[in-house]
Amino acid sequence: MEKATEKINSIKVKINGEDYYIKGAVPEEYIERVASYVDEKMVDLSRSHQKLSPARIAVLAALNITDELFKLKQEYDEFLNMLESENPKG
């Protein structure tokens, strides 16, 4: 839940040719950056998978982005473990 005092921005973005109204307690520029990341993935996937429906293209985009998220999480965790083993506590 958003706090009532937070400013909620609502903007229109275009993703894979469709309009979406996105709300969030974050700057408009951030919403645009997130939307254009998804748009770019979907447009690329639509070109390489021309027979797939927009729904399946969106799911493929979500899978690709999740893969990036998991890889970054793993890299971050490995880095933290490396620091920990270089500077053990106690």
Add this chain to the structure above:
Amino acid sequence: MEKATEKINSIKVKINGEDYYIKGAVPEEYIERVASYVDEKMVDLSRSHQKLSPARIAVLAALNITDELFKLKQEYDEFLNMLESENPKG
């Protein structure tokens, strides 16, 4: 492009009630973990946005996951900058 010597795994996963055949030069368990992350997001979003089409639910899931990716990137970058300022070179 995958190297010809890499083993390509192909498995069937169910995401928001639809079957997908996912290929990748990664362990099957990893593909399943990525797929179930997207499935969980989509099922949750379908419950809270019952009038939206599966295509729009998938785009919302992709937007949410991109937001998580960007936030993690920012946290990681800030952590690296903090280490850098604690241990300046030269």
